Amino acid sequence: MIAQDSIDALKARLDIVDVVGSYVELKRAGSSFKAPCPFHEEKSPSFVVNPARGSYHCFGCGVHGDAIKFVMEYDKLSYPEAIEKLAASINFTLHYEGGNSQKKRSNLLETLNEWYQKLLEQNRTAQEYLHERGIYASSLERFGIGYAPASFDTIRFLEQRKLSTAEAIELGALGRGEDGRLFARFIERITFPIYAPGGALVGFGGRTITGHQAKYVNSPQTNLFNKSRLLYAYHLARDTVFRRREIIVTEGYLDVVMLHQAGFTQAVATLGTALTAEHLPLLRKGEPKVLLAYDGDKAGRAAALKASKLLSAGGFDGGVVLFEGGLDPADMVKNGEIEALGGLLRHPIPFIEFVVTETISTYDLRDPKAKEGALHESVAFLKTLSPLLQEEYRPFVASRLGVSPSLIRIGQGKNAAVQPINFSHHDVWELSLIKTVLERPHIIDALLDFVEPGLLQYHADEFEAALRGNGEDPRLSALLMDERIRVFEGDEGLKQELITFLITHYNRELKKVTTQNTVSFDQKSYLIRQYRDKIERLKRGELVPLG
The missing domain is CATH 3.90.980.10 (DNA primase, catalytic core, N-terminal domain)
Incomplete structure (x- = not known):
């Protein structure tokens, strides 16, 4: 049994904001912090964490307690299990009564x-x-x-x-x-x-x-190690992040080491994975400006685009710095280009501008149909932002497309972010797919072999929320209650719907690649062959995996 004085000492070491904030995104509200309650579905945040009292309370469902109680409820652990998990997370040695005097799992x-x-x-x-x-x-x-x-x-x-x-x-x-x-x-x-x-x-x-x-x-996934929630060297960067209100996110461990070596001690890295929604609570701590310092190659730009969409939708301030010419932050430090590196980091491309510019760059705007596709994709992205930012960036999108701002129609009204506006055939189909996932979550693993959020033109954000099981998302709640949106019935029905959707998607990608001037002839020929092969297989009734 864990000694009571050991439990008391652990409680004195725990910061409830750190503990709860590692599970949910907390936003400051005066001297406290608020979030949508993780224990029941709600639209307006009523879950409050009070650091002075070391407690949490939800004014919606009534749950309350301290850091240990939160971990017990969230992770479904017993009291001793929750204590041991918390102790391990801060490298605290627990003392036990009886035979073993102490236990130190790490x-x-x-x-x-x-x-x-x-x-x-x-x-x-x-x-x-x-x-x-x-x-x-x-x-x-x-x-x-x-x-x-x-x-x-x-x-x-x-x-x-x-x-x-x-x-x-x-x-x-x-x-x-x-x-x-x-x-x-x-x-x-x-x-x-x-x-x-x-x-x-x-x-x-x-x-x-x-x-x-x-x-x-x-390391593989363990009770302590979850690469989608951890950032390399965050424990070393934390003080600087809180002091400077800035965090640099890189793609590699050596980038972090060299940046720290050059004085940029606010640098961290993802653990060989893309930035995910699970990283956001950690990035939110201290409310820093987030700088993505990524390679400028195709993979780096794609990772930066995905992360920028996630961060801009989450309301983060910051931007993107891309390193061209095969160099990375570690190379610049090694070459003594520290002043130039600092200049790059001081002038990032804001997230929203980066997403819009990158999105439009994949289309040949000389082709009216391609320009229309760029318009639809850009508007779909703007819909993920707050109403104020949507309005502010309408002229920016219009200028990049070379069209009148009046064509950038996003949809107004208090329910614009909850209910889809002006459904098209594809809007309704995507929403049906999302509703199917919500009502049949057991299909997710198999489904992801054939379709991912990036394939959806209008509701990628909602689809990703459904895949994460984000039940408190008000858009998903509204979708479940919308009787106009049907659910795909049975495995065979879902298969036929996916085949029809994927044929349309790959035909669209085929048309897009034939109008692109940013890829080599060999690459274009390869992509055309790949898309045509996928389309033929789909027409034969075969679901074609991604990749």
């Missing part, structure tokens, strides 16, 4: 990380790679960078230290193959320890230096 990862750091000092190849990238010895120490050896060596080390194999598997340090044999998750890789915002070590990232197929790998 000790295994800490011990392993210390060993990795010592091994780095002995591995010349890894040291030369890091030196070549321009990383100082002081940065290696600050970020705890190490080296993971062969699988057998890691297993033997854990056995020699008499560390629990079961716990090593639970924490993602080891795995067990289909044949039952143990293996280390990180093999011949430079290791980057990953910490929770509270400072507890929860996992690792690893970069190969011996030619493994995957350049980077991360």
